[in-house]
Amino acid sequence: MIVQAVKWIGDIDGYLELVDQRKLPIEFATLQCRDVEVLFDAIKTLAVRGAPAIGVSAAYGLVLALQKPTDNIEKAMELLTKAREYLASSRPTAVNLFWALDRMQKKAAEVSRASRPRIAGKACPELVEGMPAPLKAFREAILAEAIAIHREDVEMCRRIGQNGQKFIEEGAGILTHCNAGALATGGQGTALSLMFEAQRNGKKFRVYADETRPLLQGARLTAWELMQAGIDVTVICDNMAGWLMKQGKVNAVITGADRIAANGDTANKIGTYSLSILAREHGVPFYIAAPSSTFDLSTKSGAEIPIEQRAAEEVISFRDAQAAPTGVGVYNPAFDVTEARDIAAIITERGIIEKPNIERVSQHLT
């Protein structure tokens, strides 16, 4: 079974159900978000994570915002705008979050303009007892937009998986890093989507999951969701990847991406760059699986991608256990940049960019 990280339960008065990723892999628990505050907290504390999953969740968050009692669309728009600003402040660098919230806001503005009664050519607030039909229709339109965003995400994931099928051979050993799976999206993931589709096609293969220090998304999340799906998965420490390749156990490396530059250079979780060098050394093809929205054509090459340094605490401790001495210096970049020349192909929902370069990327996106 492929886990579903984000679910809307019910109609406009329903709620958002998230897999609580803070508790994985020790406990599988769901978190019911019945108001915007709970969702905000869920995003901030990583109960839900992964850019697409956050975007979809935030879209549903605006549906939750409209459950507060209100008697007209104007006031509903105020609630929605306030919730949008609030949710946008939960993870300040999450591009999909802003994108989803903006799309919802735009839709809301359109619908509200169209649905307000007009007096002398001017829109006026509704004055109806209970829930006026236009307000209900407004809320339904907002839910429909969130569902559309979610469905598009599901479809995008599936297409990436289908497009990358040929890269998973029968009996292969596939190495992945971090979590680019169902837990990170509204659908079945990006890098892991290839594996879910391969399984659907009856292929036998083995996945090696880098544990992915410091936050252990590979050990905690990728291993867990592959086990849930009945896919053969083996966890390794990050420093074992090279030796594993040397033993001939890895036939392909497949990871997701955080940002892809115009020339195909790809920023992804720290450690991906080392994997790309080790893969080249051992003649193992290295693939990136990501939605086309991950491309940032305003970034010419990887050299222009700023690298976020994160808190020392993440490295010093391992979950609740202290690993390094208090006060020691720490270098903790959140991600690194893999050069396009070391990427055999980038797989998107649109298709495949083999040996990516500036021309091929440009061609793929137009």
Next chain:
Amino acid sequence: MIVQAVKWIGDIDGYLELVDQRKLPIEFATLQCRDVEVLFDAIKTLAVRGAPAIGVSAAYGLVLALQKPTDNIEKAMELLTKAREYLASSRPTAVNLFWALDRMQKKAAEVSRASRPRIAGKACPELVEGMPAPLKAFREAILAEAIAIHREDVEMCRRIGQNGQKFIEEGAGILTHCNAGALATGGQGTALSLMFEAQRNGKKFRVYADETRPLLQGARLTAWELMQAGIDVTVICDNMAGWLMKQGKVNAVITGADRIAANGDTANKIGTYSLSILAREHGVPFYIAAPSSTFDLSTKSGAEIPIEQRAAEEVISFRDAQAAPTGVGVYNPAFDVTEARDIAAIITERGIIEKPNIERVSQHLT
């Protein structure tokens, strides 16, 4: 201050004081071993670790064994032999442990033969009240041998550090893996000895310590002992090493070794092999610092070195924190093999083997 992992306090009735490495880096505590049982437990549970440190400790262990009341050398030899067998079973694969115990036993046999009164040309047990002078002399000779083993280890460490000096340049960034420091030896370590000597010579440099999953010896021990010595140290996760090199921050990689084959191929902590590939990719020289006793000429090349697979539990959890799902598959090799062609030099107490190969290794050891 360079920490001293193993200390003998007092005379033949003294005791062995170990830095309790199980508690580092959270707490600095010493463990007083006043009998063989406590030492056995200390070795088994890694309160003391690192092949040379274990060897030195075990030698002192035989001094402890002789503190039990006994009235003649024959009985003392029995105590010693029993203790030797017992201690030898604490870590079944530790070569230095066996070597030190055998050397002590050999010395004891020599001294006991020489010190026993002889009647009609035959040695006979002493029959003296209290502690007979020859028995005291025997015990003193045994302590002297343990101290000799310890001193030789201290000297070996210092020479390795001095011999490798030229490889640490003023202002350099040095990357190391695992712990080949004072905590692993009777002296100031092997790989880290170069750093302590460089500091003594007034050089300024920075050390990057790979945290070294799964057991985190780099984060827990190397970072701690370098901080104690006032050396600038920065901890990184193992998967950050390649990116750090790409940023030009690493001028040399220096690690210890577990076993070196006749052709210079070197087995060391898992992750060392990946570092050697990443170092070559970035034009960073890769050095091994180890005593000449680490060479095993009966092993022709790295291909013949068996790789121990360790328990899944080490990867799944750290201390009490669970990282990966219960029951997941785990690949956990204890070490890997770096090819001689990727080693710029091997530094021993005898000198330097530049670009090691079978001829140069053989020449160095004869």
